[in-house]
Amino acid sequence: MNALSADVTARTRLEFRDVTKRFASKRGSGITAVQGLNISIRDGEVVSIIGPSGCGKSTLLNMASGLDPASEGDVFVDGVRVERPNAHVAFMLQKDLLLPWRTIRHNVEFGLEILGRPARERRGIAMDLLAKCRLRGFEDHYPHQLSGGMRQRAALARTLAVDPSVLLMDEPFSALDAQTKMVLQQDLGRTLAETGKTALFVTHDLVEAIALSHRVLVMSQRPGTIIEEIVVDIPDISNPMARRTHPHVGPYVARLMELLHIDEADA
Amino acid sequence: MAAASLGLFVLFLAAWQWGPPAMGIPAFIIPPADQVWHEFVRMLGRDQLMYHTSITALQVLLGFVFGMLLGMVVGFVLGMSASAEFVLSPYILALQIAPKVAFAPLFVIWFGYTMTPKILVAVLIVFFPVMINVLGAVRAIDPDIVRLARAFTANRFQLFWKIEFPAALPPFFAGLRIAATLAVIGVVVGELVGGNTGLGYLLSFGEGAGNTAMVFVTIILLTLIGIVLYGAIVLIERRVLHFMPARARAAG
Ligand SMILES: Nc1ncnc2c1ncn2[C@@H]1O[C@H](COP(=O)(O)OP(=O)(O)O)[C@@H](O)[C@H]1O
Ligand SMILES: [Mg+2]
Numbered sequence: 381m382n383a384l385s386a387d388v389t390a391r392t393r394l395e396f397r398d399v400t401k402r403f404a405s406k407r408g409s410g411i412t413a414v415q416g417l418n419i420s421i422r423d424g425e426v427v428s429i430i431g432p433s434g435c436g437k438s439t440l441l442n443m444a445s446g447l448d449p450a451s452e453g454d455v456f457v458d459g460v461r462v463e464r465p466n467a468h469v470a471f472m473l474q475k476d477l478l479l480p481w482r483t484i485r486h487n488v489e490f491g492l493e494i495l496g497r498p499a500r501e502r503r504g505i506a507m508d509l510l511a512k513c514r515l516r517g518f519e520d521h522y523p524h525q526l527s528g529g530m531r532q533r534a535a536l537a538r539t540l541a542v543d544p545s546v547l548l549m550d551e552p553f554s555a556l557d558a559q560t561k562m563v564l565q566q567d568l569g570r571t572l573a574e575t576g577k578t579a580l581f582v583t584h585d586l587v588e589a590i591a592l593s594h595r596v597l598v599m600s601q602r603p604g605t606i607i608e609e610i611v612v613d614i615p616d617i618s619n620p621m622a623r624r625t626h627p628h629v630g631p632y633v634a635r636l637m638e639l640l641h642i643d644e645a646d647a
Numbered sequence: 648m649a650a651a652s653l654g655l656f657v658l659f660l661a662a663w664q665w666g667p668p669a670m671g672i673p674a675f676i677i678p679p680a681d682q683v684w685h686e687f688v689r690m691l692g693r694d695q696l697m698y699h700t701s702i703t704a705l706q707v708l709l710g711f712v713f714g715m716l717l718g719m720v721v722g723f724v725l726g727m728s729a730s731a732e733f734v735l736s737p738y739i740l741a742l743q744i745a746p747k748v749a750f751a752p753l754f755v756i757w758f759g760y761t762m763t764p765k766i767l768v769a770v771l772i773v774f775f776p777v778m779i780n781v782l783g784a785v786r787a788i789d790p791d792i793v794r795l796a797r798a799f800t801a802n803r804f805q806l807f808w809k810i811e812f813p814a815a816l817p818p819f820f821a822g823l824r825i826a827a828t829l830a831v832i833g834v835v836v837g838e839l840v841g842g843n844t845g846l847g848y849l850l851s852f853g854e855g856a857g858n859t860a861m862v863f864v865t866i867i868l869l870t871l872i873g874i875v876l877y878g879a880i881v882l883i884e885r886r887v888l889h890f891m892p893a894r895a896r897a898a899g
Pocket of ligand 2: 437438439550
């Protein structure tokens with residue numbers, strides 16, 4: 381917990397305080413998905429979460445988005461307790477969840493529409509983000525006309541459009557092929573750095589976690605707790621492609637494998 | 648293509664005109680094309696054919712529209728509320744299995760020889776394919792899309808209007824296409840059972856008089872009503888579902 385409270389100068393964007401989440405189960409006792417979580421993410425930080433499947437990573441994001449309440453403890457965004465979905469957080473999943481009946485531009489405008497922003501403003505924001513996400517010229521296409529990578533970039537633009545304080549990303553690139561994935565990591569890294577957004581990023585991919593983040597949090601088996609925090613000491617957060625090849629990556633990966641017992645796992 | 652279609656149609660007319668006599672089939676079994684045409688012209692003048700056709704068409708249209716609206720509303724309500732579906736599903740299943748046209752005599756008893764029983768049979772018969780398709784579509788929506796919308800702070804109405812309603816449109820139109828053909832059946836059965844208006848009435852009148860050509864004329868006009876309705880649905884569907892890949896639309 382040392383490094384979490386080290387830098388008190390930057391503003392805390394997202395904070396979990398002693399958060400536990402239990403689900404009701406058929407056998408009555410209930411499943412404890414995550415237990416005693418304390419996480420604090422500062423403004424502009426990109427933090428990855430890595431852990432065995434079923435350890436509660438998605439549960440954690442759902443609590444931050446306000447979709448599911450914590451059983452114990454509190455989640456704060458910009459110092460305000462999260463009680464319901466709010467415009468300060470936006471999430472992105474492995475599935476792009478683009479609406480097939482909307483053009484790409486109208487998909488990007490979706491969140492703004494729900495927030496009741498005027499059409500001209502929506503259009504301006506969407507066009508700007510589509511350009512940033514290298515989708516210029518595809519505004520009027522429908523999702524089925526785009527490749528998987530382009531669709532995921534459109535989903536990223538939709539997430540950024542509502543200008544959230546915190547982006548929650550649940551394995552957003554895990555359905556993509558290796559090359560497309562690297563291109564999108566690069567897009568994400570650059571966009572996050574340019575916009576100065578704070579992000580909590582769940583992934584299975586150890587190198588992806590290291591390449592994209594300032595810090596990597598490692599979770600244990602269920603009930604999930606944070607068992608280790610690794611501060612990634614590699615420069616140039618806006619360039620994940622270059623970070624991948626940095627000599628520190630190897631030792632970090634080795635450490636993560638050790639923590640996750642990947643050598644022993646019966647694959 | 649167009650020339651081939653036209654050629655085939657001419658061939659069909661010729662076969663109809665000269666085929667049955669050549670095979671020794673008498674005109675009171677299959678009247679040749681020219682005889683049916685003359686009967687059509689005669690019925691236009693003597694039997695108020697246009698009046699009866701428009702009555703039937705109007706009933707089909709009203710039955711179709713009301714059945715569609717009812718099917719849509721019930722489909723959405725049941726799709727949104729699992730408890731409502733649980734409570735109502737046995738009754739809906741029973742009503743779905745019941746042969747809808749068998750209700751025609753009952754409706755005639757209730758409402759007499761008016762337009763109401765015919766429209767009601769059509770409503771009942773149109774209702775099911777629309778309701779089932781809308782219900783299925785609402786149920787099939789990816790829960791993560793709903794969660795995404797909720798995370799963007801969508802309220803109940805926005806969920807309906809921006810997610811559930813558009814998501815249900817393709818199956819809704821598929822249901823409408825089925826319903827378009829069923830609506831005509833519903834109205835004709837209603838007209839056969841009672842009354843002295845509509846093509847169904849002319850149909851039973853022709854049967855009583857042993858006028859096969861008259862029966863042919865009414866069958867053809869009933870089919871035309873169905874084709875016009877079906878064609879209108881397809882046209883509207885193409886405009887509304889323009890976002891769908893062409894092949895998926897044809898299959899739906
Ligand atoms: N809605 C739910 N009801 C019951 N159990 C759940 C629910 N959601 C998740 N869980 C359980 O909580 C645990 C953590 O799930 P999840 O957060 O999806 O894991 P991860 O994303 O790390 O793979 C799992 O064991 C899962 O079975
Ligand atoms: Mg998960």
